[in-house]
Amino acid sequence: MAIPFRTCFEYLADRWTDELVVTSAGNTGQMWWDVTKNAEQVFYLDASMSLSTLFASGIAMGIPERQVWAFMGDGAFCMNPGMLMVERDLNLPNLTHFLVSNRVYGATSNAPLPNQVENDYGAVARSMGLSRVFTFTSLDELDSGFDAVSRPNKDGHTFVVLEVEPITGPDAKLEVMPIDGPEMKFRFGRYVERTTGKKIFSDQI
Amino acid sequence: MNETGQKSTQPAGDARAAVASGIVSQFSAAGVGLVGSLPDNWIAQVIDACNETPDLRHVPVNREESAVGLCSGAFFGGTRSLALMGASGVMTIIYAVTKISYTYEVPLPIVATLRGAPGDGHKHHVSNGLYLLPVLDAIDMTYVIVDRAEKLGEIATAIEHSYLISRPVCILLTRGLLRGEA
Secondary structure: OOOOOOHHHHHHHHHHHEEEEOOOOHHHHHHHHHHOOOOOOOOEEEOOOOOOOHHHHHHHHHOOOOOOEEEHHHHHHHHOOHHHHHHHOOOOOOOEEEEEEOEEEEEOOOEEEEOOOOOOHHHHHHOOOOOOOEOOOOOOHHHHHHHHHHEOOEOEEEEEEEEEEEOOOOHHHOOOOOOOOOHHHHHHHHHHHHHHHHOOOOOOO | OOOOOOOOOHHHHHHHHHHHHHHHHHHHHHOOOOOEEEOOHHHHHHHHHHOOOOOOOOOOOOOHHHHHHHHHHHHHHOOOEEEEOOOHHHHHHHHHHHHHHHHHOOOOOEEEEEEEOOOOOOOOHHHHHHHHHHHHHOOOEEEEEEEOOOOHHHHHHHHHHHHHHHHEEEEEEOOHHHHHOO
């Protein structure tokens, strides 16, 4: 059982408030852009190859008062599952790692992942000591469990496995967010400065 | 031996620790608050010094690319940071720095060992000696080689330069420096 990809993202976008969001390359970034059209509160980290949640961890460490959502496809996760060791060490209560599991390399013609069927991402996370681990395979499950997911926990960060269907049809040709890297940097950075008071450009550069 | 050719009276371990402390002092002088590292024998004492430095958060990572991700994100959290690794690590992060640091123009100081240079007794680092600097040249990454204690001040300068140009800068530390012999 799996959630239709667009349905899942429309649900999350509907529940989204002031969280900072980091997306990874491919389906998650394109779909989040399609359903939100937000280019300030979101950092679209294209071509990140497994680094989106650690990138988000760096943000979350510096801004503990803000919740940070980080999306990652399971193709990226399989490249670097050891990232969870670092995330567990950091144990950031304001970080939610959404693992978008469609069991394929979605950005590259839905080529199958290795060990496609057997991979148990929640078990991987628990084996590394994470305790706030959630897996959702239907919209009803996601809806009934979302309040627990979105409730920060002082003891650590949250890992959410979203079992979704691979994207097919018109959604397979979604627009890539049409902003180049430096503009992305300044849009997101200025938003963070404006809404948190953090000095990103004026003090660091 | 000291500069005048006389045998130093300072124990080797103390000399290494003093250099490591001096290196980390440069991190602090440049305002670095976060270090992501993956070890190399040569920088073990630098990592120890990071752990002992107040106001400096040290995060061990599972692979060098993870430090690139973490440190790049830290920039957007308002925290100056750097990635600390061996030369082999630099060879593995080319994708990450070109895709993240270059694409988004995010500063990233990288502090690494200059493995494979004459004096390194480990044959498995030969490839680093042959290809590390040409690879950095190939991707137009600015680098500085710090080979003497008198040049430690260049570390903070290089970190500042990375933030000035919004690109990675690699700071390469030699064996002699890290052993407290230069």
